[in-house]
Amino acid sequence: MKAVVTVMPKQGVLDPQGKAIGHALAGLGFAGVSDVRAGKVIEIDLAETDPARAKAAAEDMARRLLANPVIESWRVEVRGA
Amino acid sequence: MKAGIVTFPGINRERDMAIALEAVCGKKPRMIWHTETDLSGLDLVVLPGGFSYGDYLRCGAMAAQSPVMGAVRQHAARGGYVLGVCNGFQILVEAGMLPGALLRNATLRFISADCHLRVERTDTVFARHYQRGQVFRAPMAHGDGNYFADPATLDRLEGENLVAFRYATQSGEITEAANRNGSARNIAGIYSENLRVLGLMPHPEDLVDPLMGGTDGKPLFEGLAVALPACS
Numbered sequence: 001m002k003a004v005v006t007v008m009p010k011q012g013v014l015d016p017q018g019k020a021i022g023h024a025l026a027g028l029g030f031a032g033v034s035d036v037r038a039g040k041v042i043e044i045d046l047a048e049t050d051p052a053r054a055k056a057a058a059e060d061m062a063r064r065l066l067a068n069p070v071i072e073s074w075r076v077e078v079r080g081a
Numbered sequence: 082m083k084a085g086i087v088t089f090p091g092i093n094r095e096r097d098m099a100i101a102l103e104a105v106c107g108k109k110p111r112m113i114w115h116t117e118t119d120l121s122g123l124d125l126v127v128l129p130g131g132f133s134y135g136d137y138l139r140c141g142a143m144a145a146q147s148p149v150m151g152a153v154r155q156h157a158a159r160g161g162y163v164l165g166v167c168n169g170f171q172i173l174v175e176a177g178m179l180p181g182a183l184l185r186n187a188t189l190r191f192i193s194a195d196c197h198l199r200v201e202r203t204d205t206v207f208a209r210h211y212q213r214g215q216v217f218r219a220p221m222a223h224g225d226g227n228y229f230a231d232p233a234t235l236d237r238l239e240g241e242n243l244v245a246f247r248y249a250t251q252s253g254e255i256t257e258a259a260n261r262n263g264s265a266r267n268i269a270g271i272y273s274e275n276l277r278v279l280g281l282m283p284h285p286e287d288l289v290d291p292l293m294g295g296t297d298g299k300p301l302f303e304g305l306a307v308a309l310p311a312c313s
Contacts, residue, residue, distance in 0.1 A: 013229065014263070016189045065146060068139055068175065070182040071229060 001046045003058035004077045007067045008039035042066055046078075054078045082309040084125040085111040087153065089144040092131035092168065094284070101286035101298070102127070105306035115147040124309040125162045126153055128169030130222070130284060140183060140225045141171030150176050162206060162309065163278040167223055170270070170280035179271055179280045180238070181230035187263025191224040196283055197259065198269050199249035202242055205276045206308035210300035216253045217297040219283035221262075226282040228264035228271075235265055245270035245279055 009015040015037050022036035044061065048054040058076045067074040084102045088095045095112065102110045111123065120126055134143035144150070150172070157163050157178060165173040173179045186192055195218050200211040211217065230238070238244055247267040248260045260267045262282070270281025285298030 014184060014187065014227070016185050016187055020189055065142065066138070068142070068182055070174075070180075070231075071184065 001048055001051060001054040002079045003044045003046055003054055003061075004079065005042045005044065005058055005062050005066050005074055006039060006077075007042065007062070007072050007074045008037060010071055010073050013071045039072075051078050082106050082125060082306050083111070083123050084127060084305075085113045085120060085123045086127045086129055087113045087115060087149055088129070089115040089131070089133035089147060089172075091133045091135055092129055094130035094167065094286070097284070098127055098129040098166070098286045101289045101302050104289055104299070105302040113149060115144065115149045118148050118152045120149075120152045120156045120161070123156065123161060125164060125305060126156050128153070128163070128165040128172050129286075130167030130169060133168055133172065136225070139171075139175065141168060141173075141175040144168075144172045145175035145177075154178065157273070157278055160275075160277065162305070164207065164305075165278075165280040166284055166286065167226075167282055170282055171225065173278065173280040178278055179273060180234050181228055181265075181271070183225050183282070184227040184229045184263075185225050186223070186227050186261070188261070191222075192226070192261055193220075193222045194261070195219065196221045196261065196269070197249050197251050197253075198246040198281075198283060199253050199255065201244045201247060205245070205272060205279070206305055207272075207279045207301055208245065208304065209308060210304035214253060216249055216251060217285075217300075218288060218295060219285050219298055220287045221283040223262070223282055226262040226264065228262075228268045228282075230265060235268075238268070238271055239266070241274065243272045243274065243276075244268055245272050246281055246283075 018036040018038040246269040288295040288298040
């Protein structure tokens with residue numbers, strides 16, 4: 001299975017990168033961009049074939065390493081390989 | 082004082098730290114590779130600055146999971162002292178040994194400049210050779226030094242008097258302009274609840290000799306050497 005972990009800065013946590021991207025978009029003439037948040041996507045190939053177990057493993061990885069719960073939230077999706 | 086300096090791949094300020102420690106102890110600190118797990122006999126373990134694991138994922142995130150960090154935790158749990166500077170501070174918060182997190186500087190720019198730090202308390206082994214409210218100069222060199230914690234944690238840190246140093250003007254005023262990386266409440270360094278773990282972003286070890294341009298950082302190391310003489 002493949003696990004896709006999306007890590008985002010929590011609401012209320014300053015995201016200067018998102019802000020800079022927003023400014024650059026405005027500079028390019030894109031009107032109506034009100035807020036930009038930048039995070040990261042991590043794809044993990046797993047030997048596990050059971051979706052529930054794959055998801056549980058990826059959740060554990062996210063909590064212990066991929067995201068910092070103090071400043072980031074995350075969500076995990078699993079797909080067939 | 083028996084001191085050890087932990088190095089991870091990508092750490093580059095360990096020799097500055099060794100110079101500062103040797104200057105006050107008269108002997109070289111032990112250099113500890115990140116795969117080592119025996120820190121017995123050490124009074125002080127230092128996590129120096131640098132860019133461990135290339136700052137990949139988050140600054141300090143990989144280093145915080147290294148084998149040596151289990152030993153650093155045990156060292157702290159048995160009452161040993163820990164100092165984390167710059168990347169070392171980031172590693173301590175990533176390891177959960179200090180609260181909060183260090184975000185990208187609010188300006189998005191890497192800051193390489195001197196700052197002024199106001200000493201918030203002096204009844205610790207780290208700050209005993211400073212005066213309360215004293216301001217000293219320290220070089221900063223980081224892209225991710227913007228201290229963040231939720232308001233409840235910040236209130237607790239302040240209520241329990243665990244803020245070690247704040248970014249200040251040369252005359253000791255806490256202003257927004259002096260807070261160049263955007264840290265919450267101008268916090269530059271914090272203590273653990275038992276005051277034995279200190280993390281800070283600026284580099285006191287880089288001002289310990291007139292040849293470096295000043296000795297503002299030396300009292301921190303002299304204080305440690307006086308406070309922890311037993312094993313020298």
